[in-house]
Amino acid sequence: MAAARAGAQRILLGVGGSATTDGGLGALQAVRAGGGLRGAHLTVLCDVRTPYERAAEVYGPQKGADAETVARLTSRLLATAAWLPRDPRGRPMTGAAGGLSGALWADLGAELVPGVQAVLDAVGFDALLGGADLVLTGEGRLDAQTAEGKVVAGVARRAAAKGVPVHAVVGRCDLDDAGLAVLGLAGAVEAGDPGALRSAARTLTSARRRALSRRDAPSG
Known part of the structure; x- marks a missing residue:
């Protein structure tokens, strides 16, 4: 008002x-x-x-x-x-x-x-993906409702179109590997407390190294 x-x-x-x-x-x-x-x-x-x-x-x-x-x-x-x-x-x-x-x-x-689409457009997300090794996103609880228009699903969809892997850092994950694949996520890490958050950082650092290795590997 x-x-x-x-x-x-x-x-x-x-x-x-x-x-x-x-x-x-x-x-x-x-x-x-x-x-x-x-x-x-x-x-x-x-x-x-x-x-x-x-x-x-x-x-x-x-x-x-x-x-x-x-x-x-x-x-x-x-x-x-x-x-x-x-x-x-x-x-x-x-x-x-x-x-x-x-x-x-x-x-x-x-x-x-x-x-999510309006916000991603406003920040120029697609252009930013051009310089990204991977994308981190997050949600309090990753479950079947995530696919109903929530941020994680929107981010994963846009990143997949550019071939950039997406990992989610969440408070709780109720999806199995098949469910993550449906969303287009390369992985999800639960981080509900400071210790788990530090562990998630190590896990995602390793995921980034793997993404870089695959990108830089010689073709053929």
């Missing part, structure tokens, strides 16, 4: 990683109380492709919600979807941040885009 009051014509809002599942109602109330977007175009950078109605089901258990709580939150999302000017149900990316992205799309006409 501060950006809108300052005269911004385009506002970028990054969403995701929220433990709140209010369907975006709090944000809509705040926008109205603040005087609206004043003609600014709102682009929401989403970290997942999950639709609105599945936000509680997919992310609630991660944040400690039991089955009863998930059912209650889902019921509220469905009720909110019916009340909004446009129905966000079934539309990819509307479930980011507990439905926040869907409410902004439905009520304020926000444009929803994959966040």
Whole structure:
């Protein structure tokens, strides 16, 4: 709202990683109380492709919600979807941040885009890959949801197109080697405490040496 009051014509809002599942109602109330977007175009950078109605089901258990709580939150999302000017149900990316992205799309006409792609474009990631031996990325928990538009998957996809190996440093890895291969990762290292982080650094240093050796090896 501060950006809108300052005269911004385009506002970028990054969403995701929220433990709140209010369907975006709090944000809509705040926008109205603040005087609206004043003609600014709102682009929401989403970290997942999950639709609105599945936000509680997919992310609630991660944040400690039991089955009863998930059912209650889902019921509220469905009720909110019916009340909004446009129905966000079934539309990819509307479930980011507990439905926040869907409410902004439905009520304020926000444009929803994959966040990782927008950020990688903004920093010139593809050009940076030209001088890279390998890429390091990370996430708190590497699991099946990683492929649903999260940063690690986006980075791996871009790097694979340039033939640069990608290693992930994570708090926890729930994927086996096949799962890592699907994401396009050369490896994943768990580093949930300082000792493990130091060990990960040694492991990745070795991985870089191997990458350099393969690159510099004579062909034929």
